[in-house]
Amino acid sequence: MRDVAHVAVNQNSRANLWSRLRYMASTRPKPSLVMHKLRNRRQRQRIDETLRERIGPFAGRFHRVPHHEAHLASAFYFSGFSDSIVLSLDGFGDFLSTSWGRATADGIQVDGRVAFPHSLGVLYQAVTQFLGFSEYGDEYKVMGLAAYGTPRHVAELERVCQPTEDGAFELDLAFFRHHQSRVDYEWEGGRPVIGTLFADAFSDLLGASRDPEEEVTQRHRDIASSVQQLYEDRVIVLIRQLRSRYGLDRLCIAGGCGMNSVANGHIRAATGVDTLYVPWAPGDAGGAIGAASVVAAGLGTKSFKGGPFSGPAWTDDEIGVILEANAEELAQAGARVTRHDEAALCERAAASIAEGSVVGWFQGAMEFGPRALGNRSIIADARRSDMREILNVRIKRRELFRPFAPAVLAERAAEWFVDVGAVPYMSEVLGVRVEQRERVPAITHVDGTGRLQTVESAANPRFYRLIECFAEKTGVPMVINTSFNESEPIVCSPQDALACFLRTRMDVLCLQGWMIERPSA
Numbered sequence: 001m002r003d004v005a006h007v008a009v010n011q012n013s014r015a016n017l018w019s020r021l022r023y024m025a026s027t028r029p030k031p032s033l034v035m036h037k038l039r040n041r042r043q044r045q046r047i048d049e050t051l052r053e054r055i056g057p058f059a060g061r062f063h064r065v066p067h068h069e070a071h072l073a074s075a076f077y078f079s080g081f082s083d084s085i086v087l088s089l090d091g092f093g094d095f096l097s098t099s100w101g102r103a104t105a106d107g108i109q110v111d112g113r114v115a116f117p118h119s120l121g122v123l124y125q126a127v128t129q130f131l132g133f134s135e136y137g138d139e140y141k142v143m144g145l146a147a148y149g150t151p152r153h154v155a156e157l158e159r160v161c162q163p164t165e166d167g168a169f170e171l172d173l174a175f176f177r178h179h180q181s182r183v184d185y186e187w188e189g190g191r192p193v194i195g196t197l198f199a200d201a202f203s204d205l206l207g208a209s210r211d212p213e214e215e216v217t218q219r220h221r222d223i224a225s226s227v228q229q230l231y232e233d234r235v236i237v238l239i240r241q242l243r244s245r246y247g248l249d250r251l252c253i254a255g256g257c258g259m260n261s262v263a264n265g266h267i268r269a270a271t272g273v274d275t276l277y278v279p280w281a282p283g284d285a286g287g288a289i290g291a292a293s294v295v296a297a298g299l300g301t302k303s304f305k306g307g308p309f310s311g312p313a314w315t316d317d318e319i320g321v322i323l324e325a326n327a328e329e330l331a332q333a334g335a336r337v338t339r340h341d342e343a344a345l346c347e348r349a350a351a352s353i354a355e356g357s358v359v360g361w362f363q364g365a366m367e368f369g370p371r372a373l374g375n376r377s378i379i380a381d382a383r384r385s386d387m388r389e390i391l392n393v394r395i396k397r398r399e400l401f402r403p404f405a406p407a408v409l410a411e412r413a414a415e416w417f418v419d420v421g422a423v424p425y426m427s428e429v430l431g432v433r434v435e436q437r438e439r440v441p442a443i444t445h446v447d448g449t450g451r452l453q454t455v456e457s458a459a460n461p462r463f464y465r466l467i468e469c470f471a472e473k474t475g476v477p478m479v480i481n482t483s484f485n486e487s488e489p490i491v492c493s494p495q496d497a498l499a500c501f502l503r504t505r506m507d508v509l510c511l512q513g514w515m516i517e518r519p520s521a
Contacts, residue, residue: 005060008295009047010070010287015094019115027179065291067093068255069108071282074290075252076103077297077304079277084250085242089235089257091121093284098168098255100238102246107297117179118171120231121257123161126176126197127227131220132210136192142224143262143429144402145216147447149225156205157230167241169234175201216401232263232270239271249274254290258282258427259370261451265429269419278427280308281369307459308373308425311366314494316513322494323514333502335518342462342513349510350469352517353381353479357507358394360484362497363462364512367490371426372483373453374407374463376490376497378506380442380480382406387442387480394505395486403451406443407481409467410454416440416478417452426453442480453481 048062065073071088083104090097097119101110124139133141160175173179177199184195203209210220239251251273253264258278267276279286293304314322316339323330323337330337340348353359359379367373378395380387392398405426413420418431429451432444443450457464471477484491486504491497494511501509501516509516 001055001058004058006063006292006295006299007048007051007058007060008063008065008070008288008291010065010067010093010284010291011047012064012066012094014064015066016096016113016115019095019113063291063295065294067287068096068099068113069110069294070287070290071254072099072101072103072108072110072252072290073294073297074286075254075258075277075279075282076108077293078279078289078306079250079252081250081252081275081277083248084252084277085239085246085248085273086252086254087239087242088255089120089253090255091119091125092116093287097121098238100242102248103252105302112166112168114168117173117176118169120161120169120234121255122176122178122197123171124227124231124257124260125194126202127157127223129196130198130202130206130209131223132212132214132216134212136194140259141399141402143228143260144399144445145221145224146228146262147225147403147445147449148401149218149221149223151226151229152222153206153226154229154233157226159205160202161230161234163234163237167238169238175199175205228262231257231260232266235263236267236270239267239273243271243273250277251275252277252279254279254282254286256283261427262429262449264427265449265451268421275421276428278425279369280367280371280373280425282427283370285369308367308369308371309365309375309460310368312492313365314512319494319511319514322498323511323516326498329502330516333518335516338515338517339513340515342465345510345513345515346462346465346469348515349379349466349508350473352508353379353470354473356381356384357520358391358505360497360501360506360509361463361466362484362491362494362509362511366492369425371453372481372490373425374455374460374481376484376492377407377463377481378484379407379466380404380482381474382440382443382478382480383474383476385441391480391482395500396482397487401446403445404443404480404482405451405453406440406478407453407455407463407467408478409464409471410456412471412477413452413454417450420452420454423452423454424456424459426451428452439476440478443478452478 052058068088072086076086086103088099095116096113098114099110100112128139128142160172162170164170178197186193361377361379364375367375416436420430429449432450437444455464486500
């Protein structure tokens, strides 16, 4: 750390100070809530002290970058655009939930904001909790469930979140708790746990909330569909307003709500935006990259390069040592271990997938961000109608309403998907062409869509070659790509991957150039 000149963090408690003071003066929140917020603020202000305590002497400068400015930068500076509309949609950060403006080579100009307590992220999370999905990050379950419902409750939910004259939105606070009571954000067993956001008025509006152990009914599916529709309506109105204001057809989106891939898939068709860019880590993790790029831009950096494949990596020889150390356990499992060059490995793995095998695929540097993009993935045949059930029974144990995603060769994506552009980070759900749906039932959701990843040879040559080999054998240029894990964080090391392989019913494990096969599960 003695060699590091600058450290940036994507939070600045002094940002939007006047908005905070105005809110407190006008609403006079409970003293217990104010004290809770102040304690959190003091903890965040000690980040630089904590870093010095943990990592030793640091003589450089410490920079506090406003939360949403970091989000906007994490998207625009890596988009390749010369200018763009920029939009950050989040829960909350530095007293804001939303921020927008225009970005050029000269920097990012923020022109509009939505401040606490109004937030599309809080709206979606509150309904997620109301539907009985209480784990942090369960919003993606609601997105999957929405396809099974009808948006028959949109009219009721419109009372909860109304549009404003500038194209933004405003919550009816009678339906929420976060603005007047302390909503705990705590850590239990290494995972975040968030207190209840919705108030009793939600039950008056939509009926009783769902207990997490209760069966999912059609009413719950319809509520999921309705909140998804309302969220999309509010976002599309805002983007149309921004496009009209700036006269640009390029858009960058970041923030936690940037992971609503269903909404992202509708933006271009609904708003006239020609090109959409969502970064590989649109949420708070990507805010670290954004904060650093804001500081770098201020120091004169004009161009930025980066991508998701920036984590740990292992060589074939290092993996060979690990396999040797686990030789006895592999022998007990009846596994056969062989080593191949890249061409042979892709050829053999593609043949196994085409024959119905479930393949763990481990290569190169681990992905950074919420999506498995081909370096820590489980791969399977998209043509098999029973493959969802196979993956869930053997490994994933997910709710049946949650779809699996396709990874498709970029230059052939338009043959299979409607209105497709570059989607390298699985950020959009798009329609599967009607004439192709029967050919790839395992990735076609109940509403005829798929959350695709377009794979380019230059970006990920080995993964591209695997899909290319599969296409040569089957005529289908895509595979199922789901995260390499089983009810745990995505695997990072070869040891993690090997442990997951041995305790599940995975058929094949590819570790760089090594291929481990065992008798069919």
